[in-house]
Amino acid sequence: MPKRTQARAHEASAAIARFVGQQQAVASNVWVLVADRARARLFEFASSGQKLVEIACFDNPEARIHGIARDRLPRVNESSGGIRHAIEPRTTMMEKSVDRFARSLIDELENGRTQQRYDQLILVAPPRFRGALHRHVDKPLKNCISAEISRDLTTWPVERIFEQLQPRPTT
Secondary structure (H helix, E strand, O other): OEEEHHHHHHHHHHHHHHHHHHHHHHOEEEEEEEEEOOOEEEEEEEOOOEEEEEEEEEEEHHHOOOOOOOOOOOEEEEEOOEEEEEHHHHHHHHHHOOOOOOOOHHHHHHHHHHHOOOOOEEEOOHHHHHHHHOOOOOOHHHHHEEEEEEEOOOOOOHHHHHHHOOOOOOO
């Protein structure tokens, strides 16, 4: 594993250890969003901090469709003559779908934050989707993010996700 990746993994593990420890010491609420472009699962640490409880599941069925069907590309007329050219869109339908899904997840997290349902948030998502999420995060929500993990764990069982959130011994 490259040193930079090891350092990031160690930082995330240390941050998670701090917040799991705080969870046990103080009655703070920690939410964990495990997401990719097609699916998201929202967890909460149980009051004991010893297990994760799934509190919501979100689906983006458009992301599962390969080659989202689209109408014929828009056309533009040439300035002289009768030639018409197709215009390629700046963003694909898939990118728009992923962006809408990320926005809906951030809205859900923002609702939870304003209702004070959690104090800290851990984001677990592949790097590209984390970028889509970050495009919609405002400052108050950003301040709640205590750790981020660059992995796709959406299909993993809850127990294995919990194991990934546990601090790893340093060597």
